[in-house]
Amino acid sequence: MHGVEILGFYDLTGVVRYLEGKTSGIEMHMEENEKILEESERILDFKDVKGQDELIEAVVLAAAGGHNMLMVGEPGCGKTMIAQRIPTILPEMTEEECLEVTKIYSISGLLPNGHTLMKYRPFRAPHHNASLNALIGGGANAMPGEVSLAHNGVLFLDELAEFSRRTLDALRQPIEDKKVSISRVNGTHTFPSNFMFITAMNPCPCGYELFYIRI
Ligand SMILES: Nc1ncnc2c1ncn2[C@@H]1O[C@H](COP(=O)(O)OP(=O)(O)OP(=O)(O)O)[C@@H](O)[C@H]1O
Ligand SMILES: [Mg+2]
Incomplete structure (x- = not known):
């Protein structure tokens, strides 16, 4: 360093x-x-994905441009496994980016055992039942939320249609401003939230419909 x-x-x-x-x-x-x-070398790799050439091409385009993405497809077609592999094709983090991510994980008490530096882009996939505090950040001591834990990496909302409208609305500001401010009695804390926003869902509650991709 x-x-x-x-x-x-x-x-x-x-x-x-x-x-x-x-x-x-x-x-x-x-x-x-x-x-x-x-x-800590990652074990996930795109070589595990069979077929889905069109989707992978879209993923590469999105990753190259840092675009957000919605994948809509029937159960078991590989949406989740592909999303989990997106950080592996993003460019390596710069030293500055590594330090930013490390600081966020350090104050959250989430630095993996034995690690002094987060070298790989984070991948966060909060459940649709996650509270607003867990997602955006908050609590008595204003801790970073999932949007900040995904900073410089990927925030993945699987089963997007299951997230409440309130939760999705709360994501607008961090996505647009790439930072989030949390006000508490003891002050206002600002955390970065610059991530690739990847989402996936089935076309309808029964799960089955024609498969298509939208970036
Ligand atoms: N294209 C693929 N290549 C290799 N394995 C696949 C592929 N698609 C699915 N699988 C296998 O099926 C499992 C389920 O896939 P995955 O969870 O990614 O599907 P999904 O599209 O997210 O489904 P759901 O809509 O139910 O969440 C994967 O863990 C993987 O083992
Ligand atoms: Mg899935």
Whole structure:
């Protein structure tokens, strides 16, 4: 990481000894950290998807332009599995983007075990029963919601027709402004919310109809 000097310590005693000038500070080799990060390599891949050439072409176009997308199709045609794979074809995050995502996950207490940096674009798929606070952000201490946890990545609303109108309306502002402000008695907190918005649904409640794609 440019502009950041990283020293590795096994424990706080090592930090204290370093601050007292008793050690050079390099107790842990950084390759060990890299190894931990590499273990998180994603296992999802578009090669698992059979057929659906037209849909995949649309997905590639949407990913290239950062467009939002609605997939409408019958049950089991692969909408969810394709949506889950979209972050894998987005460009790698810049260092600045990695830090933005890491900060959001850090304050939310969601940094995966052993990780110091979020290297991959997030994929968030909140359930249609998720509360507005969980989606937009909120709570007593104004924590980031799903729109911010998906920042620089993908927010996927599966079974879009099951989401309430109130929930969908609440998404308008974060999508348009790419940031969300949450006011609480102790102040106003602004979190970024710049994500690719991917949605999927069946054509009707029974599930079956002709398949089509709309970007
Ligand atoms: N095109 C495909 N290639 C490979 N496997 C597929 C494909 N489509 C579906 N499958 C398999 O079927 C399973 C169900 O697919 P998926 O959940 O993506 O369907 P869906 O379109 O989201 O259905 P639903 O409308 O019920 O949510 C997948 O986990 C995968 O194993
Ligand atoms: Mg599905």
